[in-house]
Amino acid sequence: MAIILVSLLGYTAITISNYGWNLLPIFFGDMRAMTWPGQFNFDFMGFLLLSGLWVSWRHRFSATxxxxxxxxxxxxxxxxxxxLFIASTQAKGDVNELLLGKSRLCD
Structure with missing residues (x-):
């Protein structure tokens, strides 16, 4: 996880220095154009939404x-x-706790 985080931070820093912070028009513009980069962005957006839904569910859709x-x-x-690095450390190797969250283990 640390390698992914550091690599992505470096890549993002270079991209921002070359193209600025103007991601959304490029991201959605590629999808609007119905090109392969747009298809990838649409697919990736599905992963982002699923990730957000899982994190929210894991915390029982609380405000946090x-x-x-x-x-x-x-x-x-x-x-x-x-x-995931923090959650896996807190779960101490318990995959059920990592995936479900501590509060769902007792259900």
């Missing part, structure tokens, strides 16, 4: 869970790599 879910959607792998 909804905020973390929104951050997952907009933060992508930079958020999820850090989130």
């Amino acid at each position: 869970g909804l905020i973390l879910g929104a951050v997952a959607v907009f933060g992508g792998m930079m958020f999820l790599s850090l989130y």
Whole structure:
């Protein structure tokens, strides 16, 4: 997770220095154009939404869970790599706890 996070931060920094922060018009413009980059963006957007939904569900759609879910959607792998690192450390190797969250283990 650390390697992914650091690599992605570096790649993002270079991209921002070359193209600025103007991601959304490019992201949605590629989808509107119905090109392969647009298809990839549409597919990736599905992963982002699923990630946000899972994080929110894992926190039982609480206020904190909804905020973390929104951050997952907009933060992508930079958020999820850090989130999974922290959650896996807290779960101490318990995959059920990692996937379901501590509060769902007793259900």
